[in-house]
Amino acid sequence: MEKERIEKWKESRYMDLRTDFAFKKVFGENKALLIDFLNVIIQEKNRIEDIEYLQTEQLPEEEKQRRAIFDIFCKSDTGEEFIIELQIASQWYFLDRVLYYMTFPIRRQAKKGEWDFKLQPIYCISILDFIKFAGDDYYLSHLKIVRRETNQVAMDNMNIIVVELPKFKKTIKGLETTLDEWLYCFRNLGKLSNQPEKISGTIFEELFKVTALKNLKTEEMEAYKTNILECEEMKVSRRYERAMGIEIGLKKGLERGLEKGLEKGLEKGRQQETKTIAKKMLSMGYPLSDITQITGLTAEEICK
Secondary structure (H helix, E strand, O other): HHHHHHHHOOOOOOOOOOHHHHHHHHHHHHHHHHHHHHHHOOOOOOOOOEEEEEEEEEEEOOOOOOOOOOEEEEOOOOOOOEEEEEEEOOOOHHHHHHHHEEEEEEEEHOOOOOOOOOOOOEEEEEEEEEOOOOOOOOOEEEEEEOOOOEEEEEEEEEEEEEEEHHOOOOOHHEEEEEEEHHHHHHHHHOOOOOOOOOOOOHHHHHHHHHHHHHHHHHHHHHHHHHHHHHHHHHHHHHHHHHHHHHHHHHHHHHHHHHHHHHHHHHHHHHHHHHHHHHHHHHOOOOOOOHHHHHHHOHHHHHHO
């Protein structure tokens, strides 16, 4: 099975952007490609002109706390900070993880001495090869802190952007925007035999050049092959974990359901028995007021 997967990818002409190796090579080593991609994804009026790559390994304040390692971490020439992540397999508490990652650039901005707590904008951009928000067709989601009562943005400097690649289903003929072209490349680059005429321009010529397998060194090709297998194994592992989690959840739910059902059944039986006793007492001449006091039933329940 592993050999078949390697041979399959060996026949491809370009790297698959949905692998860590290709993702980091494209966006971690080429500023022009990263800047164009960020501008397209963020969709802000003020375009990014330049970036500075930052240290991807983020250490906690205390030794016992968990560190974070970003795929790409950078800062624009106007001060915005960007975490760009590729997530190939579904993960429990994914958004919780995103929020945890954002605490590191937040703490980076803290200043000693007098500080008014003003934060520069932070963006966490997650490219997902799975569906996070089921039930709709939105493949690009912008999440912000919103006031629920008015649905107005309360804080404009904390931004989570989620791209769900499986939801993007446009064919080459249906591409209309640069965003469409980028997402089409994310989904199909590893299967293309050449650069489509519809995906043109300096940026995409550079993308196809950088991802061409013939341009990889021997050690890079080996690293890429290994990464493909790791990605496939991770997907299988995560699917198994989720399946097991669902199975355990169903079992627990069934057990709770049976337990509640038994409790309800017993309670109903006790109520019926109490009514039977109350009616027997009434037929024997006991005062109704005494019966209600003893059994806890109402006069209406007893005489029904």
